[in-house]
Structures are given as C-alpha cells and as structure tokens.
Amino acid sequence: MKHDLVLRVVAKVFLPFILMFALYVQFHGDFGPGGGFQAGVIVAAAVIFYALIYGLTNARRVVPEPLVESMMAAGVLIYAGVGVAGILLGGNFLDYFVLDHNPVAGQHRGIFWVEAGVAITVSGVMLKIFYMFADRGRIDE
C-alpha cells in the first residue's frame, strides 16, 4: 500500500488525531471512560496503522524494536515501582495514600503512574506481537 497516494495522505492526516485521542483516553480516564489499557491499545493501533500504510521498515525507524522491548518491561516495572514506593514511604504495597501529604492527592498520583505503567506495557506488547507476525509475513513488501 506504499504507493497509494490517497492512503498515504489520509494516514498522515489521521495519525496525530489518533495519538491525541490516545492521550485523551489516558489522562481523561479518571473522569470518563478509558484508562491505561485502552490508551495503550490505541497507541499501538496508531503505529500499526502507520506500518500498514508506510511499510514495516519505516515503522521500525519511527518506533525501533529495542524501544518496544524495553517498553514491555518498563510498564510492569513502573507499576511495581509504585507499589514499592508505597512501602518505602511507610505504607503497604500499592498503598497510594502515603504518596502525598494529602491522601486524595496521593491516590491521584498513584493511579496516574499505575495507569501509565499499564499503557506502556500494553502498547509495547501489542506492537511487539505485530512486529513479530508482520516480520515473518513481510507485509511491507
């Protein structure tokens, strides 16, 4: 699909909005539907969309594979790190109340980082699986 002008232009127009929507879903998850998992999937879908239109090689250049692999582990580590931070600050594992002087603000902070961890892991895993499959089938050829 590399040489289809309409698809290339439409993809270019759409991609910023898709990524913007992913960020909205991530940070508005406290108030509306959405959260880390959905945002991670939308980010991964945006990159997969890019890879389908512009080819796998270009997508690898934008989001290199080592970055994706470290994202997979980094998300889980951020999540567990929030839990350990709770212990270090004198609470229980995954206790958000101690993360800030104000318990409610601590909850906010804890949920924010936990959701960020979920989003990073989910988008990393989705992208990695797509890369592995597409690499064997060579979609970009």
Place this chain on the structure above:
Amino acid sequence: MAVTVVVLARNRNLFAVIVLSGLYSFLMATVLVALDAVDVAMTEASVGAGVSTVLLLGALHLCRSEEARPLHKPWLPLAVSIACGVMLVYGSLRLPAFSDPAAPIHTHVVPRYLKEGPQETGVPNVVTAVLASYRGYDTLGETTVVFTAGAGVVALLRRRRNRRDKQK
C-alpha cells in the same frame, strides 16, 4: 449478531472469516455500550475489532486463505457445544434479573465503592478507581499477564527465525 455467527461458521474463506469476526466485535461493543459498560466497549472495539483483526490478517499472510475440508462430520463437537450452551442457559435462568438492586453483587462491596470511592480517591470514574486503586493487585497481575504473553510470543517466534537462519 446471530446472522454474523451463522455466516462465520458456514464460511470457508478465511479472509471473510477474519473480517466478519471484526464485525462481530463491533456489534459486541455496541451491545456493551447499550449495557452502559463504556470502558469494556472501548476495549472490545480497539482490541477485538482493531488490533486482533490486523494480527489475524498478518497470520493469514503466512498460510493459505481457504480452510481445509474437515475429515469427518462435526456431529460430536456440535453436540458438545449445544450441551454446553444449554447448561449455561439453564444456569443463567436462576440469576437475579438484570439491574436488580437486591442482587448479591450490588449489596456486598459495591455500595461502599460507589459512596466512598469518589471521596477516598478523588476520581469520579468509579471503574478507574476500582481498577487502579481498590483492585490494584489484580491489575498488577493483569499487566504481568500481558507482559508474559508478549514475552512468550517473542520467545516462540524469535527462536524459529534463528533456526531458519542456521539452515540457510
């Protein structure tokens, strides 16, 4: 949805099957919106209809697009799945009615989450509050499961590629 499933089961062209299962996911997402489960609907639409369709198409790229004819008639699997369905329907007959306020699930911890959740966590979306705060351990486990799935795929597919390189 029923029409989609029947066409899905009858069809032998795998490309059509993948597109139809994406369609089924979208219909499922619509049902979930109708049930007021917007978070789940969003997940279903993005994962079920979006990413998994692309992944299945990628897998289809590796194999033939026509399903092979089955060797024998599928009467036994059909009987087993009908029996399972009948048992599920029988089990759901005695469930409390939909949105019945006296159902056990609504009297256990749900009132506390709904009443004190917004004050305790400062998060208006109860789904997020329960998922990330009250059920933080579960969500950590789920994230680990997702990570493990990704690591498993990496382990399986990467080894095959190395072996093929060696054969060359």
